[in-house]
Amino acid sequence: MSVEKITQNALKALLYEVVTNPKPGLVDPVDVGSHPDMNVYLFINSSLSLENYFRQAAKIGADFTGQDLRQMFEQLRQAGIEAEKAMFKTTHNINTHKGAIFSLGLFGCASSYCENNNQGEFEVIQQMTKGLVKHDLGKRNETAGEKQFLQYGKGGVRAEAEAGYPLVRDVALPFLAQTEGDLNVRLLDTLMKIVSAIEDSNLIKRAGNIEVVSWAHNQAKKYLALGGYGTQPGKQFMLELNRIFKEKNYSLGGSADLLIITIFMALQREII
Template identity: 60%
Template sequence: MTHSITKNALRALLYEVVTQPKPGLVDPVSSGPHFDMNIYTFIDSSLSLTNYFISAENIGNTFNGEDLTQMFFTLRKQGMKAEKEMFTATKGVNTHKGAIFALGIFVCAESYCQNKHTDLFSTIRQMCAGLVEHDLKLNNHAQTAGEKEFLCYGAGGAREQAEAGYPIVRDVALPFLKERRGTVQERLLDTLMKIATVTIDSNLIKRAGNYHVIAKLHRQANYYLQIGGAATNAGRNYLAKLNNQFLAKNYSLGGCADLLIVTIFVALERNYF
């Protein structure tokens, strides 16, 4: 195998982190509110995941069972190993835990689809069937931020998106990116903010300590796009303003960033750049 899917997964991670300015996120110019990481941390983290994506690609290529949830749980075991490798590479900093989950699913599903000639998003739905109930509804002892938010607000976060087959990526982000014009950076910034118009970002909820921040984010992201986005002076100035606000409040769009990463991955696979 040439592992071209793995290469596009790594490209997606790097495309996302070098795009700037992203409100509340690490880029080459700023660490945002993430004082324990920088662009080099993300590069090291990305490269540490190479073997994981190769494994994910191989799992998808070789799986022949009828129950695709078994493929997902096989992948998940590799994801647990990948988290340890990431933490070793970053000296304990959580750079890509969300991406290990989401991008791992996409890599595995894309490999399976190329072998079986099936639809990517329906394959993901089959892989992640019952995930919210398995991980959240049956868990009365919340440990992670996502688990706590599910108990408090009923928000299923990344698991809910996965179980639904990533409708935000399929129906919103990917078509938007495909049609958007401009430089790669402008298209990716605008796609990030398009994602922010509809996403319930669990990372933002955790940092804000409330659910109301989501409605404000949706208004801000819609306004940014209405005034022209990254290709206009007004859009760039507004994005800089948001960046400063997020830094002051210690806000992050980590969930939106993960959705951007998988959107980039699919776009690379489909030659949208």
């Protein structure tokens, strides 16, 4: 698969995620959820501002010939820093896609690397991010991720990357592969499958406690047990959940990021 195709699939993944609705507390075309400073147009602009970055990420993966994949990750990180600047310039300093710059950049780079090397994306990402939690966390406490690591011992997205994104590999992608029907329903149900298993750092930050995680798990499991968005009871439940999320100012930013990379991998593997 060409660098261009990987770039297109990365952009599609961002755009598919934002138009999926109704997502509890998240921005979609119908609703801004718990994000009054954002809207769907901002997300579209932000996505397009990252096109060059995804092309760069894929090129880094295509061109890398070294043995230590952490060096490939370092190159990607430098490109990611510039991508964040481009995003913030486009969004007037609103953080729309910082998490996706990290995760989707990793997947674009790894996918491209895998084209020339007989390995899978998930294992390549593990090799790229080896030692990342230890390297990045526990020293400072500036970002939400750093604070949560010190407070709750949770490694967040870095730990997820270092483990090779098991939630995407073992839960979300197989789940999406066996869903059928309307793409909006399939992606919405996959989001809630992710919510049923993730410790969402964005949700923990918004709630100010870790107990919110088991509540969110239970809500997502109830929704899936009702048959998901393709059923009337599932639909009603989701609309009510959306209302609760907005009332409590909860958001599922971590889950949205994992949905984005699940969509990307599904596009790469022609599952959707």
